[in-house]
Amino acid sequence: MSPRKPASQELTKDMILQEARTQFIEKDFHQVSMRNLAKQLGCSHGAIYYHFKNKADLFYAIVEEDFSKLNSLIDQITDGPGDYRTKLSQIFLCFIEFGLNHQSQYEMMFMVRNTEVDSLSHEAANLSYQKFAQSVQTLSENTLAIKDIWSAFLSLHGFVSHHRGYVSSFDEAKEAAHAHVDFIVKALI
Amino acid sequence: MSPRKPASQELTKDMILQEARTQFIEKDFHQVSMRNLAKQLGCSHGAIYYHFKNKADLFYAIVEEDFSKLNSLIDQITDGPGDYRTKLSQIFLCFIEFGLNHQSQYEMMFMVRNTEVDSLSHEAANLSYQKFAQSVQTLSENTLAIKDIWSAFLSLHGFVSHHRGYVSSFDEAKEAAHAHVDFIVKALI
DNA sequence: CCTTTTATTAACCAGTGGTCAATAATTAGT
C-alpha cells in the first residue's frame, strides 16, 4: 500500500539475486518472470527495476558470478597434479559438469541469442573460452593446433547443449560424458 | 470489418505457411509472432488459429518439411559415389550446412526446450538422428561404435548451435566447418 | 430460396518486460 516500506522490510539486491537464483535452477531465463520474482519477494515488480536496470542485467549478475567459479576450477586442475592427458580429460569433464549443473547459466552465457543479453554475455562467453583455450594450450605445451582446441570446445558445447533439459544434473549423463570426452581426446592427441 | 472475406481474399494454409517461412528466415520461433503474421497477411490473428491449432503446430509444419529434405540429402550422399571417408565427411558437412542455412528450423528441432514444442519436435529430432546414425553406420560397414557416432553427432551439433546467430549462412563458416569435420573424422577412424 | 456449413472478426483473457509520477520512509543539514 505505502510507497515505501519500513527499513526492516526493505528490498536488497541480495534478496532479489537469491530469489532469482532459486528460480533459475528450475526455470530458464525466459521462464522466470520479473513479476513472479516480485510476488515471491512480496513487492511490486517495479521495485526490482530500482535495483537492476533490466531482466538481463539481473540474471547476468548471477551468470557472471557462477562462471568465475568455473574459471577457478579450470585453474585448479591446470595447476594441480596428474599427467597431461589426465588433466585434459579433467578439464573437459569439468566443463561438462559445470554446464549441466548450471543449465540456465550455461544457456544464457552460450546459447541465448538476444540483443539485450548479447552485449553482456557475448564478451563473457568469449572470455570463458579464452580461459579454456589457454589452459588447454599451456597444458599441451603448445603442441595442439588452435583450431583443434576450438573444435574440442565446440564438441563439448554440443554435449552440454544437447543434454540440457533432458537431464537434471551432470550425474545423469556422467557415463555418456566420459565417453564423449574420450572421443574428443582421441581426436586431439 | 466483415466476419468473413469474399472468396478471392480468403486465407489459406499455404499463404500462412509462406509468410511464416519468410519471417522464419530472419527471426526465430519466439521472435515471430502470430499477430505480426496476421498483420502481414491482412487478417486478424484469430484467423490463423482456424487453420493451425497453435503457434508450435504452424511452425512445426515448416520444420518437418525442411527436415525431410535433409534426410533426402543424406540418402543421396550415402547412395552416391565416392569412398567411405569422403562420404562420411560429406554427410557431416551436409548436416552443418543444413543447420546453418535453416537456423530457425534447426533451433526448433534440436534446441528449443518447451512443453508445447517438445511433443512434436522431440520425436522428429530423434528420427532425424536415427537417419544420420544409420547412414553413418551402414557407410562404415558396422565398424564404428554406436557411442562414437553419437559423439560425432553431438560434436556437429555443437558447431551448428554455436554458429547459429553469429553467421547468416553456411558459407560464412565454411572453412571452420571443414576443419571441424576433419577433427571429428580423426576421432572416429 | 432457404438452411447449413465455413471462415473471419473483434472483444476478451492472462500473461510478459518496462516506465514513471506520486509518495512515504529514511537520512542529512541546520
Next chain:
DNA sequence: ACTAATTATTGACCACTGGTTAATAAAAGG
C-alpha cells in the same frame, strides 16, 4: 528537534505476447 533532501516503493500505465470464443457474413448444398 525541525526541515529539506534523498531514497525506495507502489500501482497505474504502455505495448506487446499466445490463445479462446460468440457473433456473423460469405459460400455451399438441398
